[in-house]
Amino acid sequence: MSVFTTxxxxxxxxxxxxxxxxxxxxxxxxxSGIENTNYFVTTSHGEYVLTVFEKLTAxxxxxxxxxxxxxxxxxIPCPNPVGRLDDGYLGELKGKPASxxxxxxxxxxxxxxxxACAEVGELxxxxxxxxxSYTKPMANPRGAAWxxxxxxxxxxxxxxxxxxLLVEELGFAQAAFxxxxxxxxxxxxxxxxxxxxxxxxxxxxxIDFYFACQDRWLYDLAITVNDWCxxxxxxxxxxxxxxxxxxxxxxxPLTAAERAAWVAMLxxxxxxxxxxxxxxLHFPRPGELTHAKxxxxxxxxxxxxxxxxxxxxxxxP
Amino acid sequence: MSVFTTxxxxxxxxxxxxxxxxxxxxxxxxxSGIENTNYFVTTSHGEYVLTVFEKLTAxxxxxxxxxxxxxxxxxIPCPNPVGRLDDGYLGELKGKPASxxxxxxxxxxxxxxxxACAEVGELxxxxxxxxxSYTKPMANPRGAAWxxxxxxxxxxxxxxxxxxLLVEELGFAQAAFxxxxxxxxxxxxxxxxxxxxxxxxxxxxxIDFYFACQDRWLYDLAITVNDWCxxxxxxxxxxxxxxxxxxxxxxxPLTAAERAAWVAMLxxxxxxxxxxxxxxLHFPRPGELTHAKxxxxxxxxxxxxxxxxxxxxxxxP
Numbered sequence: 093m094s095v096f097t098t099x100x101x102x103x104x105x106x107x108x109x110x111x112x113x114x115x116x117x118x119x120x121x122x123x124s125g126i127e128n129t130n131y132f133v134t135t136s137h138g139e140y141v142l143t144v145f146e147k148l149t150a151x152x153x154x155x156x157x158x159x160x161x162x163x164x165x166x167x168i169p170c171p172n173p174v175g176r177l178d179d180g181y182l183g184e185l186k187g188k189p190a191s192x193x194x195x196x197x198x199x200x201x202x203x204x205x206x207x208a209c210a211e212v213g214e215l216x217x218x219x220x221x222x223x224x225s226y227t228k229p230m231a232n233p234r235g236a237a238w239x240x241x242x243x244x245x246x247x248x249x250x251x252x253x254x255x256x257l258l259v260e261e262l263g264f265a266q267a268a269f270x271x272x273x274x275x276x277x278x279x280x281x282x283x284x285x286x287x288x289x290x291x292x293x294x295x296x297x298x299i300d301f302y303f304a305c306q307d308r309w310l311y312d313l314a315i316t317v318n319d320w321c322x323x324x325x326x327x328x329x330x331x332x333x334x335x336x337x338x339x340x341x342x343x344x345p346l347t348a349a350e351r352a353a354w355v356a357m358l359x360x361x362x363x364x365x366x367x368x369x370x371x372x373l374h375f376p377r378p379g380e381l382t383h384a385k386x387x388x389x390x391x392x393x394x395x396x397x398x399x400x401x402x403x404x405x406x407x408x409p
Numbered sequence: 410m411s412v413f414t415t416x417x418x419x420x421x422x423x424x425x426x427x428x429x430x431x432x433x434x435x436x437x438x439x440x441s442g443i444e445n446t447n448y449f450v451t452t453s454h455g456e457y458v459l460t461v462f463e464k465l466t467a468x469x470x471x472x473x474x475x476x477x478x479x480x481x482x483x484x485i486p487c488p489n490p491v492g493r494l495d496d497g498y499l500g501e502l503k504g505k506p507a508s509x510x511x512x513x514x515x516x517x518x519x520x521x522x523x524x525a526c527a528e529v530g531e532l533x534x535x536x537x538x539x540x541x542s543y544t545k546p547m548a549n550p551r552g553a554a555w556x557x558x559x560x561x562x563x564x565x566x567x568x569x570x571x572x573x574l575l576v577e578e579l580g581f582a583q584a585a586f587x588x589x590x591x592x593x594x595x596x597x598x599x600x601x602x603x604x605x606x607x608x609x610x611x612x613x614x615x616i617d618f619y620f621a622c623q624d625r626w627l628y629d630l631a632i633t634v635n636d637w638c639x640x641x642x643x644x645x646x647x648x649x650x651x652x653x654x655x656x657x658x659x660x661x662p663l664t665a666a667e668r669a670a671w672v673a674m675l676x677x678x679x680x681x682x683x684x685x686x687x688x689x690l691h692f693p694r695p696g697e698l699t700h701a702k703x704x705x706x707x708x709x710x711x712x713x714x715x716x717x718x719x720x721x722x723x724x725x726p
Binding site: 111112113114115136137138140161165166167168169172174175176177179192211214215218219221222224225294295296 | 428429430431432452453454455457478482483484485486489491492493494496509528531532535536538539541542611612613
């Protein structure tokens with residue numbers, strides 16, 4: 093259960109006077125979510141999600157909220173922050189920053205088809221295109237320095253075999269991150285199955301933009317493929333991967349430099365999540381609920397990627 | 410049938426490359442609408458309405474499209490123009506300005522209940538509030554000068570009795586328009602039953618902003634009451650009117666000056682539509698499809714309003 097801040101009906105109804113979305117008719121806590129408090133809010137004008145931010149601050153939040161508004165205004169089916177009467181996106185509840193966004197329809201899927209993967213690829217390319225005009229800078233907090241620092245922390249916890257693998261893959265990723273000819277812009281870099289909603293066959297939503305930043309588009313594509321097109325055994329499913337990449341490429345054609353960097357980005361993208369899961373497992377934050385995910389899934393992906401570069405390269409259209 | 414400009418699937422699909430809303434899956438002409446060509450557009454990301462503007466120009470349109478985006482971004486359930494890759498709201502099809510807006514759910518209702526009227530009142534007040542921060546000027550093209558000019562044109566067509574009524578009401582309205590103490594801002598001034606959508610019991614949409622402008626809020630409220638709360642015989646239904654005005658007042662309390670001007674605004678609002686309907690009836694535009702609505706409905710409202718000022722004043726909370 094993740095309602096860290098409890099809200100009463102009357103207090104939310106009063107808080108809504110800072111908006112122009114009608115009066116509150118229903119308030120319901122949302123049990124999922126790890127870091128923030130979320131409520132479904134139904135008013136006379138529509139359905140929304142109210143978030144009370146437990147960690148992100150009022151200084152940090154505008155970048156994310158304005159990005160979502162920017163993308164939603166260009167047809168990306170993401171949560172759209174509702175503007176307040178005082179003209180910002182950020183209010184305050186119980187002394188914490190709080191926002192309202194539109195509630196999306198649909199649910200996440202766990203067994204994606206090639207059709208679903210194609211929709212995800214098209215959506216990702218559209219999101220990259222739509223983000224071109226969102227130029228507020230935001231470096232990736234999980235960039236090269238984070239890779240190096242995290243690897244140093246977790247390496248002593250690993251078997252000799254895995255420690256050697258980590259060192260090799262880190263060197264490989266750091267070399268890839270030095271490439272300067274890869275185009276980029278706004279990236280989601282967490283477009284996993286649980287962050288995409290489908291309503292029937294149609295992709296109806298993309299959520300959770302709090303890892304978004306400015307980085308290489310190809311890296312985002314690689315991270316997406318590593319989740320949507322990989323089996324439980326950590327092996328790439330070529331049919332799904334080809335469908336996703338082809339749909340992406342149709343909207344934003346990959347450049348020659350991106351083709352050359354593709355395999356390296358798939359490996360770097362897998363390493364990124366192997367590292368963070370290792371870190372979360374070995375260094376749980378005090379008082380944190382236990383949400384640590386299994387790092388071995390990404391270790392397997394890393395090993396499979398290393399073993400079959402030709403297969404990975406062959407995924408490109 | 411009002412598809413003046415015929416569009417082919419392939420040409421719309423190609424045109425959508427200027428957007429980030431996915432690829433076209435369905436295109437369907439919309440038969441309603443008097444002045445523009447409208448199509449329902451379904452893409453892999455959502456449902457939209459494509460409008461080819463047959464009269465409004467690329468210079469005139471941004472005020473309306475930016476207003477809708479402004480209101481939609483503040484939770485008003487109005488069509489939300491989709492931003493293009495080149496960052497405007499306006500494209501071009503067959504040499505005419507064209508836009509895409511989100512498609513709203515719901516349908517208009519012809520027999521509003523007091524509950525529906527309360528929702529309309531709340532929505533109108535929220536729209537007035539949300540419009541406060543939209544400060545781009547736009548005078549009402551149907552202001553005092555239009556009243557005078559139109560009355561002059563239609564008066565010779567009327568019976569002596571109606572001509573006398575028109576002259577009296579015009580003088581009364583012109584006096585009301587001289588009041589300087591009425592607050593205002595963005596107004597819809599065409600919030601009739603056919604411009605509001607309901608999904609079940611809930612107000613799900615407000616459409617057709619092409620009469621919107623900056624004017625007195627009370628005038629907008631009067632025009633809305635004159636449609637939603639009037640019987641077929643042109644008589645006010647006090648229960649519906651009280652529900653609408655009370656819900657409005659709860660969000661944006663009426664001022665003392667507005668209370669004093671209320672009856673005059675109801676009469677001026679009725680005269681506005683009596684005049685325009687008389688004009689459309691007696692001076693149809695050449696080549697125009699026949700959509701002229703019956704002016705006598707508003708003549709009856711004018712007469713009823715004149716006859717019962719106490720009842721009108723008593724509608725205020």
